[in-house]
Amino acid sequence: MSKKFIVELDEALCKGQTCAICQHTCPQGVFAVSDRATAQGVWPLRVAQPEACTGCRRCELFCPELAISVTPAGEQVVEPTAPQPAGPAVATPPLHPPQLLGGKRRGGGWTTAPGTLSPGVHFLSGNEACAEGALAAGCRFYGGYPITPSSEIMVRMARRLPEVGGTFAQMEDEIASLSAVIGASWAGIKSMTATSGPGFSLMMEGLGYAVMTETPCVIVNVQRAGPSTGQASRPAQGDVMQAHWGSHGGPEIIALAPWSVQEMYDLTIRAFNLAERFRVPVIVLADEVVGHLYETITVEPTVRCFNRVRWPQDSPFGTEADDGVPPMPAFGEGARLLVTGSTHDARGIRRTTDPRTQERLVRRLARKLLAHRDEIDDWEAYFTADAERLVVAYGSVARSALWAVQEARHQGRRVGLLRLKSLWPFPDDIVARYASSLTPPKVGGERGGEVVVPEMNLGQVAREVERCVTAPVTCLPQTNGELIDPRRILRYLLAGRWER
Amino acid sequence: MSATKNKGEKKSSAPQLRARYLRQPTPFCAGCGHGIFINAFLRAAEAAGLDFGRTVFVSGIGCGAWVPSPHFLADTLHVTHGRAIAFATGIKLTRPELEVVVISGDGDLVTIGGNHLIHAARRNLPIKVFCLNNWLFGMTGGQVSATTPSGAITATTPAGNPHRSFDLVRLVRGAGAPYVARWPVARPRQLRRGIETALREPGFAFVEVLSICPTQYGRANRAQWAQEGGEEVSLAWAMLSWQEANCISRRKAQKEGAADRIVVGEWREGDETWSA
Numbered sequence: 001m002s003k004k005f006i007v008e009l010d011e012a013l014c015k016g017q018t019c020a021i022c023q024h025t026c027p028q029g030v031f032a033v034s035d036r037a038t039a040q041g042v043w044p045l046r047v048a049q050p051e052a053c054t055g056c057r058r059c060e061l062f063c064p065e066l067a068i069s070v071t072p073a074g075e076q077v078v079e080p081t082a083p084q085p086a087g088p089a090v091a092t093p094p095l096h097p098p099q100l101l102g103g104k105r106r107g108g109g110w111t112t113a114p115g116t117l118s119p120g121v122h123f124l125s126g127n128e129a130c131a132e133g134a135l136a137a138g139c140r141f142y143g144g145y146p147i148t149p150s151s152e153i154m155v156r157m158a159r160r161l162p163e164v165g166g167t168f169a170q171m172e173d174e175i176a177s178l179s180a181v182i183g184a185s186w187a188g189i190k191s192m193t194a195t196s197g198p199g200f201s202l203m204m205e206g207l208g209y210a211v212m213t214e215t216p217c218v219i220v221n222v223q224r225a226g227p228s229t230g231q232a233s234r235p236a237q238g239d240v241m242q243a244h245w246g247s248h249g250g251p252e253i254i255a256l257a258p259w260s261v262q263e264m265y266d267l268t269i270r271a272f273n274l275a276e277r278f279r280v281p282v283i284v285l286a287d288e289v290v291g292h293l294y295e296t297i298t299v300e301p302t303v304r305c306f307n308r309v310r311w312p313q314d315s316p317f318g319t320e321a322d323d324g325v326p327p328m329p330a331f332g333e334g335a336r337l338l339v340t341g342s343t344h345d346a347r348g349i350r351r352t353t354d355p356r357t358q359e360r361l362v363r364r365l366a367r368k369l370l371a372h373r374d375e376i377d378d379w380e381a382y383f384t385a386d387a388e389r390l391v392v393a394y395g396s397v398a399r400s401a402l403w404a405v406q407e408a409r410h411q412g413r414r415v416g417l418l419r420l421k422s423l424w425p426f427p428d429d430i431v432a433r434y435a436s437s438l439t440p441p442k443v444g445g446e447r448g449g450e451v452v453v454p455e456m457n458l459g460q461v462a463r464e465v466e467r468c469v470t471a472p473v474t475c476l477p478q479t480n481g482e483l484i485d486p487r488r489i490l491r492y493l494l495a496g497r498w499e500r
Numbered sequence: 501m502s503a504t505k506n507k508g509e510k511k512s513s514a515p516q517l518r519a520r521y522l523r524q525p526t527p528f529c530a531g532c533g534h535g536i537f538i539n540a541f542l543r544a545a546e547a548a549g550l551d552f553g554r555t556v557f558v559s560g561i562g563c564g565a566w567v568p569s570p571h572f573l574a575d576t577l578h579v580t581h582g583r584a585i586a587f588a589t590g591i592k593l594t595r596p597e598l599e600v601v602v603i604s605g606d607g608d609l610v611t612i613g614g615n616h617l618i619h620a621a622r623r624n625l626p627i628k629v630f631c632l633n634n635w636l637f638g639m640t641g642g643q644v645s646a647t648t649p650s651g652a653i654t655a656t657t658p659a660g661n662p663h664r665s666f667d668l669v670r671l672v673r674g675a676g677a678p679y680v681a682r683w684p685v686a687r688p689r690q691l692r693r694g695i696e697t698a699l700r701e702p703g704f705a706f707v708e709v710l711s712i713c714p715t716q717y718g719r720a721n722r723a724q725w726a727q728e729g730g731e732e733v734s735l736a737w738a739m740l741s742w743q744e745a746n747c748i749s750r751r752k753a754q755k756e757g758a759a760d761r762i763v764v765g766e767w768r769e770g771d772e773t774w775s776a
Contacts, residue, residue: 010515015530017734018714024729024737042530060514061688064535065525066542069513141594167593172619176586179579179616183558183590186577187598191590209580331556331575331591332598338570340578349570350578 004073005053013067014044022059028052108309119301126264126290127152133268136303140166141191143180148232149288150222153194174199178206188330194220208247209341216275220284222291225481234481235288237456252366255283255424257394261295273306289396318346323371378421387416394420404489428468435469517542531736533711536685544695555599560584564605564632582613606633611646618675634713642716653720668708681766684710686743712739
């Protein structure tokens with residue numbers, strides 16, 4: 001008599017006669033359909049003639065559920081064992097240098113890091129300063145695709161990242177760029193991309209994924225005139241609403257608006273810190289003017305950096321608090337992460353039909369930003385103490401607005417300027433506070449308490465301002481691909497005329 | 501088969517493999533070819549010494565993407581449709597010491613994500629890509645994909661697919677991949693060995709896994725499997741029998757010609773048969 005084999009079939013895993021691959025593949029007729037169904041309505045297979053088995057193991061290797069084992073009699077291994085060191089191994093080089101993964105600071109939080117550019121005064125373009133700010137903030141991966149007027153950021157990163165031990169990748173498109181950035185962020189590396197309008201549109205997919213998976217990363221959008229390819233080398237501010245609402249599902253977003261080369265450096269650092277603090281994508285909404293402008297900037301010897309909180313033992317996708325930020329382990333740390341853009345519970349398990357999981361997740365993703373506006377809101381006010389009228393501006397247009405407001409002051413008009421440095425979440429309370437403190441007009445005929453919003457679009461921030469204030473709001477729109485001339489704003493402030 | 505050829509296949513029992521590598525049972529339809537792939541992959545991973553603690557599995561959207569996420573007990577990244585290889589690129593470039601394995605379907609990796617696939621092949625990015633080709637979009641209800649054979653009935657080609665399909669081996673080889681293979685789930689031993697080989701490759705490795713989808717493709721094209729046992733066997737087995745009868749190894753095909761059969765095997769840059 002030939003060797004005997006033990007054939008075991010786990011009926012709880014078996015998907016039954018619709019599959020029945022074991023039954024059909026077995027040349028000896030070992031298997032048969034059971035005569036009773038399971039609670040799930042499956043008629044499982046069963047081992048009907050174990051003595052017929054010749055040990056060919058076709059059933060075992062075929063079974064899609066890994067429900068069958070064939071063991072020579074007397075060689076049974078009863079209990080599953082702990083992982084053993086496997087045989088001829090795939091080469092396992094040493095883990096990545098720990099300093100890139102935050103070293104021992106697994107707890108994360110604020111730290112002071114040495115700068116990556118010599119301290120002192122530098123003469124740079126805004127795009128170059130943006131790249132330097134990213135490096136100073138600890139960015140060590142850039143994935144991007146060339147596009148005017150942002151390309152100088154990637155060109156500088158291609159040269160500078162290897163100098164600081166980082167990695168640069170020119171990807172095949174902007175979808176791939178942000179995808180690679182998110183992958184790198186989960187690998188534990190601070191990462192960024194930069195683009196402009198058409199590329200920003202392609203990034204909406206990855207932006208929503210980063211929101212849903214709570215992935216820290218920075219996206220710089222050097223805005224140019226659109227829609228579509230529009231005017232590649234001309235400035236605009238047409239992507240403000242897109243930054244917030246361009247990705248489906250209505251995510252809350254952080255967006256910052258630099259107005260100078262110094263701020264391209266400073267706000268890029270801040271963008272990384274906010275991204276790491278709140279585990280969100282942060283958008284730097286620059287524009288062609290500040291991107292291509294050359295100015296001197298001052299670089300400090302050290303940089304205040306926030307590093308993500310990492311404790312791998314905690315749930316990476318949920319917190320007790322309804323506005324909490326969960327800790328974020330990296331790949332390769334043994335956390336067995338389940339990262340998904342589908343609705344998931346605190347461990348990352350998909351719950352794609354559970355209303356409570358969906359609601360709790362979406363509300364926390366919004367609240368973790370909206371409940372911490374005090375850490376996000378950023379603005380500057382000029383001449384607002386006794387102002388009768390208020391100009392609200394952001395980005396390069398705020399430079400024109402400041403000149404116009406100063407000039408109007410010289411001519412005796414009580415005008416103030418509120419410059420928004422953070423656009424999303426929209427600083428409702430800040431705008432409302434400055435608008436409500438406007439003093440009644442002394443000059444007869446002038447519009448009392450007016451809020452004026454010049455911007456290089458047809459009125460995107462103006463509508464947000466309208467939502468926040470009771471005063472009349474006037475939008476001064478310009479979409480001709482040119483920076484708004486400060487004299488144009490002044491003419492409005494003096495004479496109430498906006499025509500060209 | 502010789503003992504040497506099969507030496508990697510009997511290290512752990514099915515319950516041991518499940519306990520070691522799987523988080524939970526899979527949700528696939530009865531007879532799904534993706535389950536056969538899981539069976540072969542776990543045995544191959546063990547034989548190749550793939551450390552799940554230092555491996556990141558990346559997948560996109562669709563049935564194939566559900567193979568690793570949430571089932572594999574490892575780091576898994578379940579991403580947007582078609583972008584798995586792009587996400588994997590960011591991981592592999594920044595953490596080269598981690599193994600990065602992409603497992604997803606033909607709709608995901610080729611039909612919507614083909615651009616990322618050919619660029620990763622061109623870059624020789626050292627990741628392993630397993631494309632579970634079931635010839636259509638299964639999860640969304642059986643729509644035509646870029647790998648659906650000409651003439652096949654799908655939900656969106658009710659009169660038969662009017663277009664030709666991608667030959668994934670030629671596509672990815674043409675894009676510059678140094679290692680490309682194609683193995684059918686109908687031959688699980690061959691599949692297991694093929695996966696193990698791919699996992700040991702130093703550079704970019706692409707494996708087209710010929711899977712089966714009884715639920716969508718099988719039902720819509722019943723006539724194709726009618727000769728394979730008829731009412732006597734399950735649809736899954738009829739499809740596997742068809743696949744077994746219609747695949748031919750490279751060596752055999754070189755001798756006797758492939759005719760209409762699907763050539764399976766491996767293509768490694770530098771081998772004398774590379775261009776064959």
